[in-house]
Amino acid sequence: MFEITTNHYLVLSAMLFVIGLVGILTRRNMIVVLMSIELVLNSVNLNLAAFSYQYSDLTGQIMGVFVIAVAAGEAAIGLAILVGLYRLRGTTSLDHASELKG
Amino acid sequence: MTSIAPQEFWLLLPEMVLAIFGMALLVAGTTGRGIGSRMAAMASLVGVGAATILVVWTQGQATLGVPILAGMFVLDGFALYWKVLFLVATALTVFLSARFIEEGGYRAGEFYSLLLLATTGMMLMVSGFNLLSIWISLELMALSSYILAGYFKHEQRSNEASLKYFVLGALSSGILLYGISLLYGATSTLALPDLSRSLSVAVLHGDLLSAVGWILLAVGLFFKVSAAPFHVWTPDVYVGAPTPVTGYLAVASKAASFAILVRIFYQGLAPLVIDWQIVVAAVATLSMIWGNIAALTQTNVKRMLAYSSIAHAGYILMGVLAANETGLWALMFYLLAYSLFTLGAFGTVILLERREYAGETLSDYAGLARRAPFLAASMLIFLLALTGLPPTGGFFGKVYLFAAAIEAGWTWVAVVGVLTSAISLYYYMAVVVQMYLKDSDATTPIPMRAPGLVAAIGFCAVVTVILGLLPGVFVDLAKSSILPLSWNLL
Numbered sequence: 349m350f351e352i353t354t355n356h357y358l359v360l361s362a363m364l365f366v367i368g369l370v371g372i373l374t375r376r377n378m379i380v381v382l383m384s385i386e387l388v389l390n391s392v393n394l395n396l397a398a399f400s401y402q403y404s405d406l407t408g409q410i411m412g413v414f415v416i417a418v419a420a421g422e423a424a425i426g427l428a429i430l431v432g433l434y435r436l437r438g439t440t441s442l443d444h445a446s447e448l449k450g
Numbered sequence: 451m452t453s454i455a456p457q458e459f460w461l462l463l464p465e466m467v468l469a470i471f472g473m474a475l476l477v478a479g480t481t482g483r484g485i486g487s488r489m490a491a492m493a494s495l496v497g498v499g500a501a502t503i504l505v506v507w508t509q510g511q512a513t514l515g516v517p518i519l520a521g522m523f524v525l526d527g528f529a530l531y532w533k534v535l536f537l538v539a540t541a542l543t544v545f546l547s548a549r550f551i552e553e554g555g556y557r558a559g560e561f562y563s564l565l566l567l568a569t570t571g572m573m574l575m576v577s578g579f580n581l582l583s584i585w586i587s588l589e590l591m592a593l594s595s596y597i598l599a600g601y602f603k604h605e606q607r608s609n610e611a612s613l614k615y616f617v618l619g620a621l622s623s624g625i626l627l628y629g630i631s632l633l634y635g636a637t638s639t640l641a642l643p644d645l646s647r648s649l650s651v652a653v654l655h656g657d658l659l660s661a662v663g664w665i666l667l668a669v670g671l672f673f674k675v676s677a678a679p680f681h682v683w684t685p686d687v688y689v690g691a692p693t694p695v696t697g698y699l700a701v702a703s704k705a706a707s708f709a710i711l712v713r714i715f716y717q718g719l720a721p722l723v724i725d726w727q728i729v730v731a732a733v734a735t736l737s738m739i740w741g742n743i744a745a746l747t748q749t750n751v752k753r754m755l756a757y758s759s760i761a762h763a764g765y766i767l768m769g770v771l772a773a774n775e776t777g778l779w780a781l782m783f784y785l786l787a788y789s790l791f792t793l794g795a796f797g798t799v800i801l802l803e804r805r806e807y808a809g810e811t812l813s814d815y816a817g818l819a820r821r822a823p824f825l826a827a828s829m830l831i832f833l834l835a836l837t838g839l840p841p842t843g844g845f846f847g848k849v850y851l852f853a854a855a856i857e858a859g860w861t862w863v864a865v866v867g868v869l870t871s872a873i874s875l876y877y878y879m880a881v882v883v884q885m886y887l888k889d890s891d892a893t894t895p896i897p898m899r900a901p902g903l904v905a906a907i908g909f910c911a912v913v914t915v916i917l918g919l920l921p922g923v924f925v926d927l928a929k930s931s932i933l934p935l936s937w938n939l940l
Contacts, residue, residue, distance in 0.1 A: 358635075365628055372621050381617055388624035395631035403638040408631075411582050411640065415627065418589050422620055425593055429600055429616050432609045442613070 357398035364391035378433065378440045382426045389419040458518045461511065461525060464504035464533070465573050471497030472566035479559010487558035491548045494562040495541060498569070502537045505530065505573075517579045521641045524579040527931030531782060532576040532709045539702040539789050540569045545906035546797050547694035549899065554602055554692070561601055565698065568594035572706035576713070581630045581640040584710060585623075588674070592619050595703055599691040611690025618673070618683040626670020632663030642718035650721035664719055668729060671714065674707035677733045677763040678740040685744075688756035689810075693803060696752060697796030700759045701789045708766055708785060712778065715770060723773050730771045731863050737764030738870040745877045749812045751799055754877055755792070758836060761874060762788060765851055765867055772854035775932070780850035782928040787843030787917045791835035794910030798829045801903055802896070815881055817890035824904075825896065826885045828911040833878040835914050838871050843917025843924075850925070 364387050371384025393412045400408030430440055437444045475493060478485040485493075512518065512525040543565060551558050571590030578584035596619060600612025634640055636659040637648035649660055669680065676684040688696045719726060741761030748754040766788070769781030802814060802825075819826040835844030848871065855864040898904050917924060 354635075365624075368624065369621070372617065372624075378613070378617075385620045385624060388621075389627065392624070392627045392631045395628070396634060399631070399635040399638070402635075405638055407582075407638075407640055408634055411630075411634070414582060414586060418586065421593060422589070422623075425596055426616055426620070429596065429609070429612050432600060432603050433613060436604070436606050436609055442617075446610075 354398050354402045357394055361391040361394040361398070364388075364394065376442050378426075378430045378442055381442070382423060382430070385422065385426070386419060389415055389422075454520050461508050461518055462523065462574075463508055464501040465570050467504055468497055468501040468566050468573070469570045471500075472563045472570060475559050475566065476563035479557050479563060485559045487548065487552040490558040490562045491544050491551075494544050494566055497566055498537050498541045498544070501569075501573075502534065505533045505537070517641075517643075521643075522580045522583040523574070523577040525577060527933065528709075528713070529577045531928065531931040532705065533573045535705060535786060535789060536569055536572045536576075536702050539698070539705070539793065540565060542793050542797075542906050542910065543694055543698045543702070545902045546697055546793065546800055547692075548902050550692065550694050550800055550803075556602060561598070564594045564598050564601075568598065568698075569702065572702060575706055576709045578710065578713070579642050581633070581642070581645070581714075581718070584714070585627065585630060588626075588710065589623065591703065591706060592623060592674075595619075595695075595699060598695045598698070599687055601695060602692050607690040608692060611687045614683055614690075615687045622670050622673030622680070625666050625673070629663050629666030629668070629670060632659050633667065636660035636663055642714070645718045646720045649719065660722075661725075664722055664726065665729070667714070667719075668726060671707065671711045672733055675704055675711060675763050675767075676760055677767060678737040678760055679733075681737070681740070681760045681763075684760055685753050685756040688759070689750060689752045693752065693796055693800045696756075697793050697800075700755070700796065701792050704759065704763070705785045705789055708770075708781065712770055712781065716773070716778070727771055727773060727860075730767055731860060734764045734767035734771055735863055735866050737761060737767065738866055739764075742870040742873045742877075745874065748877070750810050751812060751815070751881065752796075752810050754812075754881075755795060755799075758874065758878075759792070761870065762792075762836075764870075765848060768851045768855040768860070768863060768867060771860055771863060772858040774854065774858050775929075776850070776857050777854035778932055779925060779928040780847070780854045782931070783843075783921070783925055784847035784851055786924060786928075787835065787847045787914065790910045790917070791832045791842065791844060791914045794828060794907055794914065795832040795836065797903060797907040797910065798825055798832065801825060801898075801900070801907065812880065812884055815884040816888040818885040818896075821890070821894065822896040822898070824898070825907070828907050829885060830882060831911045831914055833882055835918070837875050837878045841918040842914050843921065844914070845918055846921040847917075 368384045368387030368391060372381055375381050393415055396408040396412040434440055475490055509525055509530050517524045551561055568591050571587045575584055575587035578587055596612055596616045599615045600609050602608035636657055637645050639645055639648060673680040715726060738761050741757050741764060745754050745757035748757060766781055766784055769777040831842060835842035838844045838848040852864040852867055
């Protein structure tokens with residue numbers, strides 16, 4: 349019988365994390381970037397829940413609840429900044445935010 | 451399961467008071483026609499003052515170094531030192547922003563509200579003794595800073611700064627958080643002392659989980675202190691954000707991130723000291739070289755100060771690298787001095803800015819010595835301190851940091867520090883040359899409006915010189931504040 353262990357969750361979460369990272373770094377549309385940020389944070393949640401289950405220790409799940417709450421706040425702020433961008437330039441593409449050269 | 455005594459909550463009174471002031475300002479700023487700029491500035495100064503008194507008072511009430519609230523927070527001399535430093539930096543930022551906000555024409559309530567909430571986050575963070583509480587406070591600081599950077603919402607540059615800060619900040623906090631989750635997996639705890647205990651066992655087994663975990667955690671922290679190669683956001687955010695916010699980010703935010711970096715590395719990751727010293731040495735060297743060389747070609751003063759801030763992150767990391775007592779108090783002393791002369795330098799830029807973004811280029815400083823002797827003299831002091839020349843606090847700060855690195859056997863990093871400091875002389879002195887040796891077309895004296903701003907610049911200049919003349923007093927202060935601690939490394 350195939351058994352799902354903590355390692356399986358770790359692999360899944362690592363995949364989600366990498367997809368999220370690549371999305372944040374390469375996508376040019378701010379909405380997609382926000383979605384990628386959520387992916388990264390949820391990969392963390394998956395890790396925390398898996399370890400929490402493995403150790404029968406609630407700390408990880410408590411942390412997970414906090415991560416969900418902060419992720420909501422972060423999304424709200426990201427969208428607020430995005431609304432500002434849209435009002436100024438009429439687009440949600442990051443390519444148009446290029447006045448400052450880094 | 452540890453139980454929590456209700457009276458323990460009183461020990462967080464200063465943070466609560468500051469948060470209440472922040473939220474009250476937010477409400478006052480959004481109802482009706484909003485709160486007046488001067489009124490909001492006064493209210494936030496009252497809040498900061500009350501919090502300062504309460505910080506000192508609660509410190510007397512607590513048993514030093516004993517974790518409170520089920521191990522979430524700790525009140526010790528280290529936390530007290532930083533909290534007072536953040537509150538002073540916040541008060542100075544209020545003085546720097548008052549006129550700026552008034553002339554910007556944006557509502558004042560939100561600005562001061564966010565400033566106070568970010569400071570609340572920093573104060574909770576340095577007290578944090580558990581990765582959970584540390585991360586939440588870090589987010590409180592970061593989320594407030596994202597909005598502050600975009601405070602001039604009708605300015606494209608401000609919005610862009612806020613956007614870049616948000617995307618890269620969210621990326622860094624995601625990486626940091628992933629590191630925390632792996633460390634939790636390796637040790638089944640988030641409390642710093644337990645983490646350290648479990649890691650000393652894990653190290654013996656060459657545990658991969660904890661190794662990846664601490665590296666990701668460290669990367670997240672390096673982002674926050676803007677050390678190379680994790681500094682890409684710094685120049686754009688510093689240039690685009692309203693100048694008082696830039697000053698606040700460069701000083702308070704950086705000091706807070708360094709404080710927590712030290713707390714985590716010295717108290718949580720202590721068993722891994724051999725490993726993280728190598729990483730810190732590499733990052734410090736890279737920051738010093740990259741920051742100083744990139745600053746050479748800048749003609750925008752804010753951008754130059756941004757690269758100089760990256761270089762300074764490198765110098766300060768030397769205190770972390772040393773992993774000894776000298777390194778710890780040298781870092782604390784340097785960040786005190788750095789806060790004052792950096793805020794002073796940004797204050798001078800603010801005073802010169804006539805409209806929102808004018809007065810930033812190097813040529814705007816031409817003939818300043820004749821047009822505004824006081825301003826030129828203060829800027830000279832700040833630039834000398836940034837270079838690390840006597841008689842300023844910057845000189846002794848650098849000497850102590852280099853000494854700490856040499857004491858710990860990292861002589862080559864100290865050598866890089868000295869060499870890159872010599873390079874930095876070139877671009878700092880370019881401003882001095884403009885101020886004292888070049889003539890400008892305009893010869894009319896620059897009006898010294900905003901007495902609060904001028905007073906704040908004067909205060910920074912005077913204290914920078916005092917730090918250079920009597921460093922012993924402040925070194926003793928830093929030393930005594932790390933004494934009652936059970937630092938795992940010392």
